[in-house]
Amino acid sequence: MASWVLFPRLHLAEIEDQSWCPSWLREHTHRALARMWQTSNSKNGSPAAQACDLLIHGLGGLDKAAEFTFVDSCAGAGGPTPLLETIMNTRLTSNGYKPVDFVLTDLWPDVKAWEKIAKQSEYISYFEEPIDATKPRRLARQGTKECRIFNLCFHHFTDEAAEKVLASAVQSTDAFMIFEMTHRTIPSLLNTTIVILSVFFTTLYDFYWSPIHLIFTYLIPLAPIFYAVDGYVSCTRGRTAEETWALLHRQPGLDLSEWELKSGEQTALVPFGKLYWYLGVKKSVSK
Numbered sequence: 001m002a003s004w005v006l007f008p009r010l011h012l013a014e015i016e017d018q019s020w021c022p023s024w025l026r027e028h029t030h031r032a033l034a035r036m037w038q039t040s041n042s043k044n045g046s047p048a049a050q051a052c053d054l055l056i057h058g059l060g061g062l063d064k065a066a067e068f069t070f071v072d073s074c075a076g077a078g079g080p081t082p083l084l085e086t087i088m089n090t091r092l093t094s095n096g097y098k099p100v101d102f103v104l105t106d107l108w109p110d111v112k113a114w115e116k117i118a119k120q121s122e123y124i125s126y127f128e129e130p131i132d133a134t135k136p137r138r139l140a141r142q143g144t145k146e147c148r149i150f151n152l153c154f155h156h157f158t159d160e161a162a163e164k165v166l167a168s169a170v171q172s173t174d175a176f177m178i179f180e181m182t183h184r185t186i187p188s189l190l191n192t193t194i195v196i197l198s199v200f201f202t203t204l205y206d207f208y209w210s211p212i213h214l215i216f217t218y219l220i221p222l223a224p225i226f227y228a229v230d231g232y233v234s235c236t237r238g239r240t241a242e243e244t245w246a247l248l249h250r251q252p253g254l255d256l257s258e259w260e261l262k263s264g265e266q267t268a269l270v271p272f273g274k275l276y277w278y279l280g281v282k283k284s285v286s287k
């Protein structure tokens with residue numbers, strides 16, 4: 001059953017979206033998100049593992065997934081992609097399929113993090129230059145289909161930008177998947193509160209070597225305040241499936257007759273961490 005939406009969508013400003021946001025703060029959040037994707041506290045596996053299952057199922061099975069290149073369009077510090085790639089390619093190769101490629105892009109490329117990720121898998125590559133998801137180009141390896149993935153980022157786009165992102169996906173890819181964990185729902189607001197409090201533990205683990213991170217977490221709590229502001233603001237920016245698909249349907253001349261649109265939600269982190277997903281797939285993919 002879909003979670004109850006508490007209030008109308010707002011598009012308040014997130015600090016992370018501002019050009020003056022210090023890069024160390026961005027890095028701080030993206031590291032925390034990358035860890036969150038890998039945390040597993042239920043028998044269903046981590047959010048990344050669940051996202052992998054949803055992708056394979058949504059595309060129509062392993063044989064269909066094997067035809068794709070997966071483009072992580074707002075990759076941050078890598079988000080779920082390293083784990084997604086491992087799980088996806090293990091499942092593909094153990095069932096007799098060739099491994100697939102993953103590509104990392106972002107408006108603010110975290111090249112340092114991506115270099116490390118790409119060294120660990122020959123199937124993950126990245127673009128060093130900024131790529132704006134509202135003006136993307138097709139990046140799939142030749143001879144493969146493209147699936148564009150938007151992990152925890154679709155709420156960053158205003159309706160106008162989100163329309164461009166979706167229109168481009170419909171015009172130049174074969175499938176797209178949006179994953180979100182912040183929304184205008186009680187589970188999301190509670191999960192965000194847990195994430196904000198977890199900063200006090202994870203900073204020590206991730207940044208014990210960095211005086212700037214330690215000072216701005218424990219002495220002057222700038223990082224936790226930043227998490228609280230951006231966390232709750234991103235909840236207010238969450239979209240329902242109806243609101244997401246309305247962005248597509250209201251674009252004149254956009255042909256959706258070849259597309260199937262699906263959505264759902266499931267608990268990815270016990271007790272409150274819901275993963276909201278929105279999938280678009282060309283009907284020809286599942287034929």
Ligand SMILES: C[S@@+](CC[C@H](N)C(=O)[O-])C[C@H]1O[C@@H](n2cnc3c(N)ncnc32)[C@H](O)[C@@H]1O
Nearest residue numbers: 033074075076079106107108132133151152153
């Ligand atoms: C909350 S982070 C999510 C990072 C990562 N996908 C994850 O799940 O951990 C949102 C990301 O969206 C990126 N972003 C925001 N606007 C963008 C745009 N117009 N084009 C590309 N990336 C964008 C930001 O730079 C940031 O890395």
